[in-house]
Amino acid sequence: MIGNRRIALCMFVLLAAAAESVAAATSPAVQASLKAGRPFVAGELLVQFKPGASEAAKAAALGRQGAQATRTLLGKARRKDAKGDLVQAQLGKGRKVDAALLARLAADPAVDFVEPNWIYRSQQSNPDDPGLGKLWGMQGASTSPAHPYGSGALAAWNADALCSSQVHVGIVDEGLMTSHPDLRANVWVNPGEGSRADRKDNDGNGLVDDIHGWDFVGNNASVFDSTVDDHGTHVAGTVAAQANNATGVFGVCPSARLISAKFLGSNGGTTAGAVQAINYLTELKLAKKIRLVATNNSWGGGGYSQALYDAIQTAGRANILFVAAAGNSGSSNDTTPSYPASYALPNLIAVAAIGPSGQLAGFSNYGPNSVHIAAPGVDILSSVPTSKRAGGYAYMSGTSMAAPHVTGAAALYASLNPCASAAQIREALLRLAVRDPQLTGLVQQTRRLDASKIRAELACAP
Ligand SMILES: [Ca+2]
Ligand SMILES: [Ca+2]
Ligand SMILES: [Ca+2]
Ligand SMILES: [Ca+2]
Structure with a gap:
């Protein structure tokens, strides 16, 4: 015994959050951070839309991934650069932020880039x-x-x-x-x-x-x-x-x-x-x-x-x-x-x-x-x-x-x-x-x- x-x-x-197979549309640095298990807010995304994207195109891009905008962090009109709206979005129940979802959303013609809402801590x-x-x-x-x-x-x-x-x-x-x-x-x-x-x-x-x-x-x-x-x-x-x-x-x-x-x-x-x-x-x-x-x-x-x-x-x-x-x-x-x-x-x-x-x-x-x-x-x-x-x-x-x-x-x-x-x-x-x-x-x-x-x-x- x-x-x-x-x-x-x-x-x-x-x-x-296990990273699945990663498509090329997500930035390699974001992929690497995901792979390294960096913490992020579950179910939340930051989505940078292209300047020409219409409201309908933006909503449709999010909707296809089961997400919806919760607030605009930086509106196109107030920006000093040439970029479109930066939006915070929430995924629907049962969906999770992973490399595959990010890649699908990033591949949408209305989207410039997308990333998790990373959690930072003071050093x-x-x-x-x-x-x-x-x-x-x-x-x-x-x-x-x-x-x-x-x-x-x-x-x-x-x-x-x-x-x-x-x-x-x-x-x-x-x-x-x-x-x-x-x-x-x-x-x-x-x-x-x-x-x-x-x-x-x-x-x-x-x-x-x-x-x-x-x-x-x-x-x-x-x-x-x-x-x-x-x-x-x-x-x-x-x-x-x-x-x-x-x-x-x-x-x-x-x-x-x-x-x-x-x-x-x-x-x-x-x-x-x-x-x-x-x-x-x-x-x-x-x-x-x-x-x-x-x-x-x-x-x-x-x-x-x-x-x-x-x-x-x-x-x-x-x-x-x-x-x-x-x-x-x-x-x-x-x-x-x-x-x-x-x-x-x-x-x-x-x-x-x-x-x-x-x-x-x-x-x-x-x-x-x-x-x-x-x-x-x-x-x-x-x-x-x-x-x-x-x-x-x-x-x-x-x-x-x-x-x-x-x-x-x-x-x-x-x-x-x-x-x-x-x-x-x-x-x-x-x-x-x-x-x-x-x-x-x-x-x-x-x-x-x-x-x-x-x-x-x-x-x-x-
Ligand atoms: Ca047992
Ligand atoms: Ca088994
Ligand atoms: Ca504890
Ligand atoms: Ca079983």
Whole structure:
């Protein structure tokens, strides 16, 4: 049996656009911004009409795309240049702003150009999530509020080094609460199944209605079943809880898409479940060409398994990083291996937990040869289900909570470096880590996670 180990779990309820194929008519810069997942107001457009376009032609152009003008931002008569009306428009219900819609509208003879209504933030501003002051793991030495041993994810946010919604992460764990108010915007929807269950395996992968992932414990599509999915929901929140939604907390990569591969139930999980869960995610990536860059694996305790080793290695060949909690036995993985953290594979990062003092947590496994990095894992506030329907927040501690800080950082790096391989992401996270003498003899090269310096740095091959 593989049991997810966690300790000191105290509950504190605090508070309750994928780009399609792009036509040439949309500006390449707008396409690139869409692709990068830059935020915009849902359903809103800015439309620049040509100077000669009649009122009827303008209304017809919008109407054909299910849109209507809500106001004129700049009328032709008042303009100093030779352009026509600049209009703000609203899409009808059920329509969304994407590259295809922009291209269709831009191709209309009445239209000069069209773009999303981008959302800007003042630089150096914090997200408005009320939990910010309690998220020591997200703070950094130079942020406000500051925490010297936090991951520095907030500093990356402040520097506009933003997470992309094109990046996907697999949560191999319990299930996760897909309706949680701080997660639901980032829960993956399988494009091959659509958002509505129809009891058909529409994408032909052998799993009926795997809309948000799959439950390998119950062998069914419901990846959230009850409050027993609190650990998976908590881990998911640290990776990618939504930021700047005036709600709760936020994750290290707060726009990344979360795919649930549930294999831990109330009695833990098994090698069979873990292998299926990991292979499911690898197959999804290969079949659907989604940018699934990492899996989070906050579990351990089983014996050595060649089958599990093979599954992780296969994921690596598909450029999926495997982020593993080092274990909560307070022992050395160098002398007593803890699986899966101790599999020596190039796509695996084993993560130890530090507390707010920067010291290794008493429960955390360690190993200067086999544990690669440390990250915040004590008194970590994140999302949980408080009932079948209600989402809340709770503090948890464990290497289970440290690993998702690293997984989120991997997703953030991949957001800013879209051509990075798993090996390059791993190398970058280890290179950018802070060397902390408190971790001497405990963690390889005394590394502690530092997401504050994650930036675009890799060019894509031409
Ligand atoms: Ca399916
Ligand atoms: Ca279906
Ligand atoms: Ca289920
Ligand atoms: Ca939030």
